[in-house]
Amino acid sequence: MDRLSAERTAGRPLKVMTIFGTRPEAIKMAPLVQELERRPEFDCHCCVTAQHRQMLDGVLEIFHLKPQFDLNIMEQKQTLSMITSKCLLGLERVFAQIRPDLVLVHGDTSTTFAGALAAFYQKISIGHVEAGLRTYDKYSPFPEEMNRAMVGRLADLHFCPTEANRRNLAHEGITDGVYVTGNTVIDALRTTVKKDYTFATQALNHIDYAQKKVILVTCHRRENYGKPMEEIMSALRELALKYPDEVELIYPVHLSPVVQEVAHRHLDGLPNAHLIAPLMADEMHNLMDRSYLVMTDSGGLQEEAPALGKPVLVLRQETERPEAVAAGTAKLAGVHKEQILELAEELIESLPAYQEMAHAVNPYGDGQACRRIAEAILYHFGRRQWPPEPFHASC
Ligand code: UD1
Numbered sequence: 001m002d003r004l005s006a007e008r009t010a011g012r013p014l015k016v017m018t019i020f021g022t023r024p025e026a027i028k029m030a031p032l033v034q035e036l037e038r039r040p041e042f043d044c045h046c047c048v049t050a051q052h053r054q055m056l057d058g059v060l061e062i063f064h065l066k067p068q069f070d071l072n073i074m075e076q077k078q079t080l081s082m083i084t085s086k087c088l089l090g091l092e093r094v095f096a097q098i099r100p101d102l103v104l105v106h107g108d109t110s111t112t113f114a115g116a117l118a119a120f121y122q123k124i125s126i127g128h129v130e131a132g133l134r135t136y137d138k139y140s141p142f143p144e145e146m147n148r149a150m151v152g153r154l155a156d157l158h159f160c161p162t163e164a165n166r167r168n169l170a171h172e173g174i175t176d177g178v179y180v181t182g183n184t185v186i187d188a189l190r191t192t193v194k195k196d197y198t199f200a201t202q203a204l205n206h207i208d209y210a211q212k213k214v215i216l217v218t219c220h221r222r223e224n225y226g227k228p229m230e231e232i233m234s235a236l237r238e239l240a241l242k243y244p245d246e247v248e249l250i251y252p253v254h255l256s257p258v259v260q261e262v263a264h265r266h267l268d269g270l271p272n273a274h275l276i277a278p279l280m281a282d283e284m285h286n287l288m289d290r291s292y293l294v295m296t297d298s299g300g301l302q303e304e305a306p307a308l309g310k311p312v313l314v315l316r317q318e319t320e321r322p323e324a325v326a327a328g329t330a331k332l333a334g335v336h337k338e339q340i341l342e343l344a345e346e347l348i349e350s351l352p353a354y355q356e357m358a359h360a361v362n363p364y365g366d367g368q369a370c371r372r373i374a375e376a377i378l379y380h381f382g383r384r385q386w387p388p389e390p391f392h393a394s395c
Pocket residue numbers: 022023024051052053054055056075076077078080083108109110111142143144220221222254255256257
């Protein structure tokens with residue numbers, strides 16, 4: 001508990017501002033915004049940077065979020081410096097209007113880093129949701145590894161999804177204000193996945209999920225731009241060609257022009273490779289629930305698929321989310337065509353190999369992360385006697 005913070009804010013609701021800007025941050029912050037808003041102890045404010053525009057707006061719509069501030073910073077193909085500087089200047093103006101007791105940022109994006117830095121410049125307390133994930137490779141994921149580590153240095157409260165994340169922070173000497181909460185993405189997933197779900201995207205209602213092996217694909221990471229992404233797309237093309245009747249690739253393509261170009265160049269024209277627009281979060285989660293296999297370089301998908309019992313081939317050389325690999329439901333497939341193909345072919349052709357990976361595990365959360373975060377904040381500000389119980393993975 002922080003006595004100074006408790007004294008400064010005594011007798012009134014805590015003014016908490018959530019800041020986010022991209023699709024994954026929004027999906028993972030949405031249930032937390034809802035949790036804080038339903039508690040009278042909080043005076044909630046929400047600011048989006050709109051580092052993403054369309055991909056963010058879809059999430060705001062699904063979760064009925066109405067931010068008070070929208071910095072609207074997105075420009076096509078903007079550089080990291082452009083994102084960071086526009087967020088910093090915009091947030092300075094927001095903080096001049098509303099001075100929160102606590103700012104909450106999420107994860108590892110440029111919005112996250114700039115949000116924490118802008119709050120630090122104003123000496124506003126910072127809570128970091130999804131803290132402590134590390135690869136310890138400065139350039140991979142790029143720039144996310146350093147964004148997350150730098151926010152770790154700036155933050156006052158650290159909400160680690162897993163015990164391993166807490167240990168990473170402890171190795172860096174960060175032990176105060178650390179809580180193991182589970183990942184809020186599992187809270188979100190519990191509200192979106194439904195067995196009788198009907199897709200708004202009509203084509204998804206017409207796929208024979210029982211007879212076909214539906215492979216859900218996403219790929220967007222900056223460190224995969226160039227040769228790695230060429231190899232990944234080339235492997236996907238070969239898979240589609242090798243199993244024309246058995247496999248359907250469904251690939252909602254990220255709006256980044258770099259990704260769009262390479263994905264369409266390799267995969268257009270194949271009858272069983274469906275390149276579609278980014279899906280709304282509920283569509284995506286339900287499609288994942290009906291898929292056979294997930295091939296992705298996404299952080300969020302690596303966390304969601306194990307909870308739904310779907311094997312994941314991670315299209316990266318490393319991962320800051322090793323828990324699913326340890327639980328046996330994800331494999332690091334790397335970024336070389338031959339290795340990706342070998343692993344995917346095994347899961348398509350061998351039922352025992354598939355069954356070994358296809359069991360539901362929850363290493364990342366139990367759907368209670370938002371409650372724990374809210375309770376940890378109340379504890380920090382002296383409004384609760386005890387910290388929340390830590391999340392323990394059941395696998
Ligand atoms: C960003 C995050 C990454 C996260 C990813 C989630 C950083 C540095 N990267 O990467 O950690 O995994 O979001 O998807 O913060 N675009 C649109 N419309 C949109 C969104 C993007 O047109 O709604 C296009 C724009 O041209 C934009 C480009 O995609 O410039 C790249 O977006 P940006 O946020 O810079 O990087 P991401 O690769 O999306």
